[in-house]
Amino acid sequence: MDxxxxxLSRIQFAFTISxxxxxxxxxxxxxxxxxxxxxxxxxxxxPLYRQVFEFWLKIFGVAFGLGVVTGIVMAFQFGTxxxxxxxxxxxxxxxxxxxxxxxxxxxxxxxxxxxxxGRSRVPPWSYLFSTGMVALGTMLxxxxxxxxxxxxxxxxxxxxxxxxxxxxxxxxILFNPVLWVRFPHMLLASLITGxxxxxxxxxxxxxxxxxxxEGRLMLRMGLYLAxxxxxxxxxxxxxxxxxxxxxxxxKFAAIEARWHDEQxxxxxxxxxxxxxxxxxxxxxxxxxxxxxxxxLSLHSKEVGMTDFAREDRPPVAIPFFSFRIMVGCGLMLLFxxxxxxxxxxxxxxxxxxxxxxxxxxxxxxPFIATLAGWFTAEVGRQPWTVFGVxxxxxxxxxxxxxxxxxxxxxxxxALYALIFVFGSLFIYRLLRAGPAGRLVLPAPDAxxxxxxxxADQLLVMRE
Amino acid sequence: xxxxxxxxxxxxxxxxxxxxxxxxxxxxxFGLARAEDRRRAMIGSVxxxxxxxxxxxxVSGVILWGAFPLVYATLFSAFYLPxxxxxxxxxxxxxxxxxxxxxxxxxxxxxxxxxxxxLVAAFMQGxxxxxxxxxxxxxxxxxxxxxxxxxxxxxxxxGLGLCLGYSLLGACWLVRKCEGxxxxxxxxxxxxxxAVLALLLVVVFVLALALNLRVLSRWLERPYLFLFPVIGVVxxxxxxxxxxxxxxxxxxxxxxxxxVAAFATFAITFWPYMIPFSICVDQAAAPxxxxxxxxxxxxxxxxxxxxxxxxxxxRVFRGSNATNPSRY
Numbered sequence: 001m002d003x004x005x006x007x008l009s010r011i012q013f014a015f016t017i018s019x020x021x022x023x024x025x026x027x028x029x030x031x032x033x034x035x036x037x038x039x040x041x042x043x044x045x046x047p048l049y050r051q052v053f054e055f056w057l058k059i060f061g062v063a064f065g066l067g068v069v070t071g072i073v074m075a076f077q078f079g080t081x082x083x084x085x086x087x088x089x090x091x092x093x094x095x096x097x098x099x100x101x102x103x104x105x106x107x108x109x110x111x112x113x114x115x116x117x118g119r120s121r122v123p124p125w126s127y128l129f130s131t132g133m134v135a136l137g138t139m140l141x142x143x144x145x146x147x148x149x150x151x152x153x154x155x156x157x158x159x160x161x162x163x164x165x166x167x168x169x170x171x172x173i174l175f176n177p178v179l180w181v182r183f184p185h186m187l188l189a190s191l192i193t194g195x196x197x198x199x200x201x202x203x204x205x206x207x208x209x210x211x212x213x214e215g216r217l218m219l220r221m222g223l224y225l226a227x228x229x230x231x232x233x234x235x236x237x238x239x240x241x242x243x244x245x246x247x248x249x250x251k252f253a254a255i256e257a258r259w260h261d262e263q264x265x266x267x268x269x270x271x272x273x274x275x276x277x278x279x280x281x282x283x284x285x286x287x288x289x290x291x292x293x294x295x296l297s298l299h300s301k302e303v304g305m306t307d308f309a310r311e312d313r314p315p316v317a318i319p320f321f322s323f324r325i326m327v328g329c330g331l332m333l334l335f336x337x338x339x340x341x342x343x344x345x346x347x348x349x350x351x352x353x354x355x356x357x358x359x360x361x362x363x364x365x366p367f368i369a370t371l372a373g374w375f376t377a378e379v380g381r382q383p384w385t386v387f388g389v390x391x392x393x394x395x396x397x398x399x400x401x402x403x404x405x406x407x408x409x410x411x412x413x414a415l416y417a418l419i420f421v422f423g424s425l426f427i428y429r430l431l432r433a434g435p436a437g438r439l440v441l442p443a444p445d446a447x448x449x450x451x452x453x454x455a456d457q458l459l460v461m462r463e
Numbered sequence: 464x465x466x467x468x469x470x471x472x473x474x475x476x477x478x479x480x481x482x483x484x485x486x487x488x489x490x491x492x493f494g495l496a497r498a499e500d501r502r503r504a505m506i507g508s509v510x511x512x513x514x515x516x517x518x519x520x521x522v523s524g525v526i527l528w529g530a531f532p533l534v535y536a537t538l539f540s541a542f543y544l545p546x547x548x549x550x551x552x553x554x555x556x557x558x559x560x561x562x563x564x565x566x567x568x569x570x571x572x573x574x575x576x577x578x579x580x581x582l583v584a585a586f587m588q589g590x591x592x593x594x595x596x597x598x599x600x601x602x603x604x605x606x607x608x609x610x611x612x613x614x615x616x617x618x619x620x621x622g623l624g625l626c627l628g629y630s631l632l633g634a635c636w637l638v639r640k641c642e643g644x645x646x647x648x649x650x651x652x653x654x655x656x657x658a659v660l661a662l663l664l665v666v667v668f669v670l671a672l673a674l675n676l677r678v679l680s681r682w683l684e685r686p687y688l689f690l691f692p693v694i695g696v697v698x699x700x701x702x703x704x705x706x707x708x709x710x711x712x713x714x715x716x717x718x719x720x721x722x723v724a725a726f727a728t729f730a731i732t733f734w735p736y737m738i739p740f741s742i743c744v745d746q747a748a749a750p751x752x753x754x755x756x757x758x759x760x761x762x763x764x765x766x767x768x769x770x771x772x773x774x775x776x777x778r779v780f781r782g783s784n785a786t787n788p789s790r791y
Contacts, residue, residue, distance in 0.1 A: 068514070069557050073550055075524045079539025080546055086539075087604070090532020091753040098525035102761040102769070105518050110772045166750045397540040404610040408547040415551055422562050429565075 006396045008405035009081040012412060014378075016073050018371055019416050023067030025370050028142055028187065029194020030060045031135035034115075036221075038131045042124055052214050055435035056198070057115065059427060064112070066423050073412070075101070081405070085385055085395035089165045092158055092173065093148055100144035107137025139187060146186055150179035153377065154247050155386050165386075178247065181239045188233040189373065193366035195229060196333065198222035199340070200363035201431060203356045214435040216350060223340035223349075223359065230334045237330070244380070245294050248387060250312060251380030253305040254319040256290060257283075265290030265302035270324065273316040278306055314382040322375040329369035336362050464754040467762065468530035469744060475526060477726050479519035481632070481719060486513045488633020490556055490581025491626060492652065493574075501645060502574070508640040510560060515776055517553060522769075529757050533604065533747040534737045541599055541606030542591050545613055549587035556580030582626060589625025592729070593618030596671075596678055601741040617674065620667050627660040628722065635715035653706050653714060657699065678739060681732045688731060694724040 034056055041049035075097070078086045086093070111133040114122060118130065151157075157172030158165045167173065199222025205215030245252045257273045257280050258265065267289035271280035291300040305313055336358050343349045350356070381387055385395040486509040496502050528535040539546060555576040563573035590613055597617050600607040634656060637649035671679060682688050698720040705713035735743045748754065 065561065066558075069554050072517070072521055072553065075521045075528075076539060076546055076550060079524075079528065079535045080543050081540075083536040083540035083605075086528060087532055087536035090528055090535060091749040094525065094529030094532055094535070094749065095753050095757045098529040098757060099761055101521055101525045102765040105522070106765050106768055106772065109515070109518070110768075113776075161750075167752045167756070170752070170756050397543070399540060399606050400543060401610045404543050407544060411547055411551050415554055419554070419558055422558070426562070426565060 002400065002402050003393075004402035005400040005405045006393060008402060008409055009396050009400065010392070012405065012409045013077060013081065014375075015409075016070070016077065016412055016416070018374070019420070020067065020070040020074060021370065021374065022367055023063050023070065024138070024141070025186075025190045025193050025367070026197065027060060027063050027067055028135075028138040028190035029192070029197070030056060030063065031131075031138045032191055033194045033198060033225075034060060035128075035131045035135045038128050042128050048213055048217060051435050052217055055214070058430050061116065062423065062427055062430065064108075066419065069419070070416070080408075081397055081400065082385070082395050083397040083399075085390065088163065088390060088395075089386060092151060092165050092167045095167075096144055096148040096151070096173075100141055100148075103144065104137055104141040107133055107140065111137065142186055142190065143183055146183040147174060147176075147179055149377075150176055150182050152386050153182075153381060154178040154243070155389055178243050181236060181243055185233070185236040185240050185373075188229055188236055189366065189370045192226055192229050192233060192333065193370065195222045195225040196359075196366050197363055199226060200360050203359040204431075205434065206350055207353070207356050207360060211434045211436065219340075219349065219356075219359065220344050223337055223344060226333065226337035227341035230330065230337050234330060234334070237327075241293075248380065249303045250305070250308050250314055251319060251377075252294070253303055253308075254314045254316045254380050255323045255376060256294075256302070257316055257320045258290065258302060258304045260304035260306055261301060262290065262304065263301035264288045264297075264299045265294060267293055271320075273320050275316055312383065314380050319376045319380040322372040322379070326369045326372035326376060329365040329372070333362060333365055333369070464751060464758060465530075465744065465748045467758065468526065468748075468754055471762065471766065472523060472526045472530065473726075473730060475519050475523045477723065479516070479523055480726065481722060482512070482516035482519060484585075484629045484722065485509070485632040485636040486516055487556075487581045487585045488629035488631065489636060490577055490633070491585060491630045492633050492637070493581070494578035495652075496648075501648070504641055504645050505637065506560065506563070506577070508637060512776065513557070513560065515773060517557070520553075526757075530749050530754055531737060531744075531747040532749055534742055537601060537604060537606060537738060537742060538599075541601070541608065542594070542613065544610060545587040545591050549584045552580040552583035552587065554580070556584065585626045585629045586622040589622035589628075590614075590618045592625065593621025595733075595739060596621070596676065596729070597674070598677060598740065599738055601738060604742070617667070617670055620663065620670065624660065624663050624667060627656055627663060628718075631656045631660060631718050632715075632722070635718050639711055639715055650706055650709060654703065657702060661699070678732050685731065688728060691724040691728040695721050698724070 034053060037049050037053040037056070040046070041053060078093070111130040114127065114130040115134055119127060122130070151173055154176060155165075156176050157167055157169035159168050160166070198218045202215045202218030202220070202222055205211045206219055241252075244255070253259075256265075257268045257271055259278045259280070264287070266285040266287045268280060268283050268285045271283035271285075273280050288298060290302055291297055294300060294302045305316065336355075340349065340355055340359060343352055343355055383391050383393065385392045489505050489509045493502060493505050496505060524535075527538075557580075559573040559577035559580065563570060563577065566573055594613045594615070597615060600612070631653065634649045634652045638646055638653070641649065698717040701720075702714055702717035705717060733739050735745070737744055737747050
């Protein structure tokens with residue numbers, strides 16, 4: 001095994017999956033948002049909902065397309081870079097991820113066709129049903145991905161035969177309590193991402209004095225939804241922390257930058273962890289709070305990193321900081337959402353330019369929080385790929401050379417940079433154009449299977 | 464269960480080759496067309512279906528992992544660079560479909576991406592088949608070659624062969640989907656492509672004899688394999704006659720028959736190995752618990768629905784571009 005190839009493979013996986021997750025986390029939220037809008041449209045009959053729906057459907061199409069394109073790589077990368085992992089755990093991970101492909105392809109792709117071009121061909125209830133099925137599809141996809149990842153975090157329901165993982169209890173794998181905490185956590189992250197992108201776009205239009213009714217609707221609904229969802233997310237975040245505390249003590253110690261056992265434990269708010277000397281520099285900590293957070297008690301003993309052999313410890317700095325970035329983003333979102341909801345109740349929302357700017361500028365925060373959360377989870381799991389059972393260093397393709405790994409990393413970096421620049425430019429143009437124009441029904445002969453093309457289909461017909 | 468998933472895998476790979484084959488082929492031929500209206504007609508003919516076609520590649524990939532993890536791990540790590548280049552090509556041409564329309568000055572960049580991406584993806588697929596036929600060096604379940612070991616003359620010829628084969632499929636698709644000048648251009652391409660491909664296949668065969676490849680011994684052990692080249696020859700005659708008579712559908716069926724015959728040849732030559740002479744089906748199959756878990760959900764319910772959906776998708780877009788006008 002080549003240690004440089006291992007490092008490059010880890011960087012490549014982190015890079016490609018981080019880039020990919022941006023799109024699904026956005027589209028899961030948007031699909032739910034579209035379902036809500038279409039429900040309101042069907043029940044109230046107000047054309048405003050329809051107008052906003054058509055606008056977000058275009059953005060959804062682009063983000064969905066980019067998610068599919070960047071997702072293809074993931075199906076291959078386990079085999080190319082992590083061949084030992086895929087050979088040893090394939091009997092567990094392969095079926096879980098194959099379910100993801102099958103359900104996602106069927107529910108998302110087929111009902112999505114109706115969503116894009118079926119408005120004039122199917123009755124309204126059936127159109128609403130299709131919207132709901134697309135949302136269900138995106139959520140099921142997330143479920144299978146989380147089932148797979150949760151198994152890697154907390155492997156259950158398997159026996160080892162000749163070194164190979166053999167599933168012997170799918171029930172345990174699919175009803176793993178860890179999964180049922182982390183899946184809602186990811187789902188809520190996506191819904192909040194959707195809600196804030198909607199609210200930020202609304203705030204932008206209100207600030208620019210454009211698209212008044214649509215902008216105000218997006219702003220209000222987005223903020224109200226976020227005001228409910230963000231506290232719920234903090235609760236599930238807490239539950240996720242509980243499972244880490246109980247099942248992944250090394251990750252928990254890294255997040256807390258706790259080097260030595262403490263009783264009662266203090267909570268390090270901010271510091272620069274120093275792995276070499278097993279201590280923190282410039283630490284700001286609160287006594288006893290660590291025990292409260294870890295065990296909801298005033299005198300519990302909390303485990304420190306030095307309890308574990310050096311080769312079993314994750315890097316401390318990345319989980320420590322990314323966890324704080326995630327929580328920081330979450331609290332800022334909570335503040336914005338609650339203040340916005342309060343002002344909306346008072347009827348002062350559109351006049352408060354401070355809040356409008358705050359909402360507009362908050363759109364990157366849910367993405368940053370999601371990425372930071374994943375970094376905490378994945379880097380904190382190290383040095384294991386399957387926690388406690390299979391090391392990352394043993395999971396990598398043994399024959400992979402640093403040269404090959406470097407070539408692939410360069411290829412992906414260049415390719416993704418290109419996609420990112422053009423994709424953002426394209427979404428920006430759609431946002432700039434706004435929910436304008438009269439509503440048209442798509443031509444009955446339009447394409448049903450090109451997610452990104454719906455944007456110009458509708459634009460073209462408007463001219 | 465093993466046989467069920469092996470059949471599903473074979474079927475989904477074959478479906479991928481036939482479906483993405485013609486749209487990659489159109490992408491390759493795109494490089495030969497200069498006029499903008501011709502290029503638009505070509506892209507327009509595959510635009511509604513390419514995304515669905517490539518889904519079968521992902522489906523093949525995940526079935527391979529779930530049902531035959533050993534093959535997934537060995538094959539994909541052995542074909543590291545070819546797979547990365549293939550994926551890069553597929554991604555490039557995939558985004559080119561959409562970005563080409565939106566670009567103002569940079570259209571030429573996306574034209575190159577579309578044609579180049581298709582070419583690279585097709586070439587790499589052919590190379591990988593070539594390496595499998597030549598014999599992938601595997602010891603103790605791990606790839607034993609170097610990182611550019613796949614770049615042998617035999618594999619390169621196979622790569623070129625698949626590019627030509629896909630182009631032939633693409634030309635037949637254009638015949639079916641286009642009319643007028645575009646269609647007659649496609650008709651003119653077919654015999655030339657077929658002639659070059661036939662020549663190339665002869666060279667590949669001679670080279671295989673010269674290299675004394677181990678797969679050739681299978682032909683003596685299993686003489687019924689000679690049936691498939693016969694099918695190929697019959698298909699070639701049908702192709703020549705139907706092009707001369709300007710038939711719309713027959714050329715496509717002839718090329719598809721050739722591909723099916725070639726696919727069957729590989730499958731039967733390799734059997735019972737999945738990677739010739741090192742990993743066989745029973746050795747590679749996942750435990751029953753995994754295969755059954757996949758069968759009772761995706762195998763029994765989702766797969767048939769997917770097939771129905773694919774068929775409906777093609778029926779919606781049947782007929783030529785002219786009779787089914789779109790924005791292209």
